[in-house]
Amino acid sequence: METYFMSGRSSSPILRFRLLPPKLFLRSPQVLPLVLQDFSCNLQARSQEERSEARNRMFILGMGFVGQFFADQLKKDGWEVIGTCTSDAKMKKLEGMGFDVHLFDSNDPELRSLHTMESASHLLISIPSVAGLGDPVLHQHKDLLQSRLSHGNLQWLCYLSSTSVYGDSGGAWVDEDYPTNPTSESAKARVDAERGWLKLGHDLGISAQVFRLGGIYGPGRSALDTILRQESLSKGQKMREARRYTSRVHIADICQALKASINMPTFGRIYNIVDDDPAPRLEVFAFAQALIEKRCPTWMKQGPAHEVKNVPAKKKVTTEKKTIGGEKRVSNARLKDELGVRLLYPSYRSGLPSIMDYMEENSFPNFT
Known part of the structure; x- marks a missing residue:
């Protein structure tokens, strides 16, 4: 994938000075410099205030779990x-949580829901790609989007992608320079979307980066939640059970990576956002099961043991030989070296206990 390096645009306003009124020149020589100094300080303070306001306006395209x-x-x-979402029910829920949300329809020829994006200083794209199209917004509205944003305040954008774009490396370590080799249609669409958003950032002359995320987990979305709620595994989850390696990342570490990128913007860079421990899914679920049984055994629901469905015996975890495509270990060295990120949760062994703490503090679970 090509990497672009562009110089940033200046956001400093042009200051225009009016002629001083005649009576000002009647002041003593000692007073005049003080008046001019005070006038200059006021202008600088106002300018800094305006830049600060512009710098702190985020537009999130896709208010999902990460958003x-x-x-x-x-x-x-x-x-x-x-932010945006795609259903009335979700919009009402998010508004109830205190968010300013707009209903997004990619088929709207004028993209009316994105008018407020023009005033944003930062843009986070967190929407799924579409097989055969890439990013649905860029596919249908690239020219309109570029026209609007070229006259706005945008300084930074980040597209959230996936480590699935690497495909199968046979379990070898891969970094951002490793050639993409997507094996699924959704992963191919991710690659197209990455290129599209990086190109838009290049054309606009702004900071643009891609974050390739591992499997996302956090409060309300973890192995602990799946076990306690006895949720059925999806087809994809069942397929991933046989993998030797699975990259994942805690939601809090995604957020600190985003903040680091805002503070140190780059032009056309790609970052893997994963933890240090690409452990197999079965190992993680076995750890989660043991954690629940040790700390909160009464949380388990009455009925068939959940481990029968989702957490196989240890022997199966350690001796499973059947594997499927997508085997790789993803490196996060660039994230640490360039953005200076120190992971809050370098492994599920620290991430899951933190989620358990959150559950206990919030009286989870509530099965009624």
Whole structure:
């Protein structure tokens, strides 16, 4: 994939000075410099204030799990956050949580829901790609989007992709320079979307980066939640059970990586956002099961043991030989070296206990 390096655009406003009124020149020589100095300081303060406001306006295209978590953190930091979703029910739910949300329809020829994007200083794209199309927004509205954003305040954009774009390396370590080799239609669409958003950033002359995320987990979305709620495994989850390696990342580490990127913007760079421990899924579920039984055994629902469905015996975890495509171990060295990120949860062994702490603090679970 091509990497672009562009110089950033200046956001400094042009200051225009009016002629000083005649009476000002009647002041003493000692007073005049003070008046001019005070006038200059006021202009600088106003300019810094305006730049600060522009710098702190995030537009999140796709308020899913990552978008909501990140938006909540930004709001606590004093940012203005605007987001989109695709259903009335989801919009009402998000508005009830205090978010400014717009209903997004990619088939709208004028993209009316994205008018507010023009005033944003930062753009996070967190929407699924579409097989055969790539990114649905760029596929249908690239020219319109570029026209709008070229006259706006946008300084930074980030597209959230997936480590699935690497395909199968036979279990070898892969970094961002490893050639993409997507094996599924959805992964191929991700590669197309990556190229599209990086090119848009290049054409606009702004900071643009791609984050390739591992499997995302966090409060409400983890092996602990799956076990406690006795949720059925999806087809994809069942297929991944046989893998020797699975890259994953805690939602809190995604958010700190995004913040680091905002503070150190790059032009056309790609980052793997994963933890240090690409452990197999079965190992993670066995750990989660043991964690529940040790700390909160009364949380388990009455009925058939959940491990029969989702957590095989240890012997199966350690001796499973059948594997499927997508075997790889993903390196996060660039994330640490260039963005200076120190993972909060370098392994599921620290991430899952933190989620358990959250559950206990919030009186989870509630099965009624």
